[in-house]
Amino acid sequence: MQTWTIQRLLNWVTEHFTKKGIDSPRLSAELLLSCVLAMKRIELYTQFDKAVDKQQLDRLHELVERAGQNEPIAYLTGKTEFYSLQLDVTPDCMIPRPETELLVERAIEFLRTRPGKQFVCDLCTGCGCIAIAIAKNCANADIIATDISDAALNIAAGNVEKHQLGDRIRLLCGDLFDAFVPQLDVDKFDLIVCNPPYVSAAEFEKLDKNIKDYEPKSALFAGADGLDIHRRICEKADRFLKPDAALMLEVGFTQGKAIKELLEQTGTFAEIKIKKDPNGNDRIATAVKVSS
């Protein structure tokens, strides 16, 4: 019988995923195999001829089956990468998306133009990806990150600890700004960032199986037009922003115009911009509060 080496397994799983229509079949195969063998991806290539034992083969087989049923690879491995940072994820939190890195970039750019300590609020933090990426790249930022899901915040807490940011990121549970405890928490920020749920009722029905069946609905769905949470943030943001502070929101690719109108209606902001992602879709709304 032929031995199952790393090389042979990688080729087999890649071919299997290609037939099943799994996204990025080679990368997905590498991620599952490196998880099962507790190796870095690069080590798979330096140990191509290593034989894989029966127990590991059984584990890989189970994960490949589940991936074939559209279970996201990040949930199977329990890990993902965001802004070049390793983060833990479970089905209790949404898997961070590459588009959200644009929001982080805008946030970092803004914070780097400002001297002194910067207070940042990351609403809807999920696994903590935005807060952690900002904290890692802006040494002068202190961050309060909130989420309505205790389970998601548990994952965020693990990630904050893993990146040794416990002294700069505080996690609070609650409905948007309601998480703050009056008198105890900072409640005037230099920057509020948020990647809220923004999927509409019609879009939710059409989501891919790997999203709809596995990621938390509360992280995705935001009412009939997908703007429920944006609307509530726009209504309340003024009270929590310092003069000259900024609000930055991720938006759905059809929502740019509607969000711009929502922000304009507040009368709070001077510069309102909708930035596109590399695919030319509306992605980030930025707004700077008028000075007085």
Ligand SMILES: C[S@@+](CC[C@H](N)C(=O)[O-])C[C@H]1O[C@@H](n2cnc3c(N)ncnc32)[C@H](O)[C@@H]1O
């Ligand atoms: C789209 S996910 C974003 C997670 C993470 N910030 C990211 O970019 O990957 C939205 C998050 O908002 C949280 N959420 C939903 N409704 C909320 C509310 N009313 N108040 C606070 N958080 C809420 C969900 O639990 C979920 O973690």
